[in-house]
Amino acid sequence: MTAVLLVGWRPKAIAALRRLGAEVTCAFRPGEDDTAAPAQRPHRSVRVADPAGVESVLSGLARQGLRPADFDVVCSQQEFTMVTAAAIGGDRSWMPLPTAMNLRDKQLQKLRIRQAGLRVADCWIVDDIRDLQVPAYPCVLKPPAGAGARDTFVLGGPAAADDARERLLDSRRRGPWLLERFMTGHEHAVDGVVRDGQLRHLAISRYQSNLIRMRDGAHMLYVAQDPAEHPELYRQGWELAEAAMRALGHTDGVFHLEAFLDEDGFVFSECGGRICGGKADVMAELKFGIDLHDEWARAVLGLPAGRQRPARAGNYAHGWLPLPAGRLVSAPGPDQIAERPGVREAHVWLTPGDRVVDPRTSSGAGLGAALLAGDTVADVERDFAELVTWVQQTSKVDQDA
Template sequence: MTAVLLVGWRPKAIAALRRLGAEVTCAHRPGEDDAATSEQRPHRSVRIADATNAESVLSGLARHDLSLADFDVVCSQQEFTMVTAALIGRDRAWMPLPTAIGLRDKEVQKRRIRQAGLRVADCWLVDDIRSMKVPAYPSVLKPLSGAGARDTVVLGSPAAADDARERLLGARRRGPWLLERFVPGHEHAIDGVVRDGRLHRLSISRYQSNLIRMQDGAHMLYVAQDPAEHPELYRQGRELAESAMRALGHTDGVFHMEAFRDTDGFVFSECGGRVCGGMADVMAELKFGIDLHDEWARGVLRLPAGPQRPVQSRNFAHGWLPLPAGRLVSAPSRAQIEARPGVREANVWLARGDRVVDPRSSSGAGLGTVLVEGDTAAEVEQNFGALVTWIQQNSKIDREEPTGSAVHTR
């Protein structure tokens, strides 16, 4: 039995590893496993304060009389703990440390992509926001290792750049930051599996609106693109994914990439070595026959790729259910949402009294997530729009408490 140390709480990753016969120890914060099912529980929990901190993880192991020698492999499926796992795992890590860094740090990542000859936006490192100079407008300012478009700022003019600089200084967020030239193409999500350096599975979804537009109130929705209906899209996506994974040294595992498509093809945006959030995993299995968690676990355990699952001919999309910022008083239940037209499955993670994060500040904000289906892609988008309207009309939010919002200037 392979002994695995998983850094960071990921219940579906635990279940996938266990199904493949691994003995799983998970280092995670107290309470994260409260709602876990029996198959999602690790064989052993090491409760720590911060899974992104190597000291916290190593100290937690020591308190349990454990060392790295007790594990065959150290891994992560969480965005913010990937480098931690690769660092402490060393020769036992599921991926090399340079690969983990390349899949997290956006400046390092884009430099490697550019060196490989792939199309990618021009970008500039901003070590200190006080000395930021913007070479071109519009540009996008973002954290070097962020996720979900948090703290991402569109700079449309010198005045907007000055305003963003002052706001970030006021919040004591000096940097470093990454500044990149704005790319006008339509944004797509490219998810897939690599084995032995070769692309094994691929799925592509189109954002209903580019991710940055959520800061203007646009909905977060990924619409699955059928390979048979979009052969050129998949040819271009496969070409980009194979070259990008090779440039980043990501040879075994899964990936979630974002890219902008224009008349000349794809422009690389960014990429993570993990399963996408929301209900992308459910959609990938239903529409494309890809079990992303199983494929991730097989990559960790150095097992051959799994079989393709049966696929459905329906059209699917998954998205987040936005609500105004404040405190939740009431909202429809999961059962009520799943009874709405076109809803295949829903997750509701907020309860009465919980803080509702401003949906303009993060792609992961809102009441929960939903998977919608329909006979056509247009019907799927219509079902989602009607659902969001219905949820907002049937929810009550106490908006008196200030909750903050995204910095977004033009």
């Protein structure tokens, strides 16, 4: 039985590893496993204050008399713990440390992509926000290793740059920051599987609105693109993903890549070596026949890739259910949401008393997520818009001033 150390709480990853016969130890924060099903629980739990901190994880292991060398493989399926797992795993890591760094640091990513000759936005590192100089407007200011569009600012002109500088100084977040040129194409998500350096499976979704528009109140909805209906899109997406994986050194695992589509094709935006949030995994399995968690676990354990079923007919999309920022008082549950028109599956992660994150600050904020299906794309988009309205009308939030 392969002994696996999983850094960061990921119940579906645990279940996938267990199904393939692994003995799983997981390092995670206390309470994260409160609602886990029996099949999603690790064989051994190591509770730590910060799964992304090397010291925290190593100390948690040591308190139980464990070392990374006690495991056959050390891995992560979580954005913020990938580098930690690669660093403490060493030669037992499921991923080389340089690859983990390339898949996390956006400036490193863009450097590798540009060196490979792929189209990518110009970008510059701002070590200290006090030294912010914008070479051309519009630009986007973001953390070099963020996720979910958190702490992202659109700088349309000098006034916006001055405002962002002052806000970050007030919050004592001086940097480093990444400044990149604003991209105008339509944003797409490219999710897939790479094994032995070869691209195996691919699924492409179109964002209903580019992620950056969430700051204007746009809904975060990913609409699946059917390979039979969009062969040229998939040809371009396959070429981009293959070249990007080579450039980043990602030879075995899963990836979530974002790119802008313009009249000349795809422009690389960023890429993570993990599974997209929301209901992306469910949509990938239902629509495209790809079990991303199983494929990730197979890569971790060195097992052959699974088979991809043909794409299923129909239109699918998944999105987040935004609520105004504040303290949640009441909201519909997943069973009620699943009864709404077009909804195939729903997940709610907030309970009364929890803080509701401002949906304009993160793509993954809100009450939960839903997967929808319909005869046409218009049906899916209409049902999602009506679902968001219904959730907001039937929920109660003590809103922030």
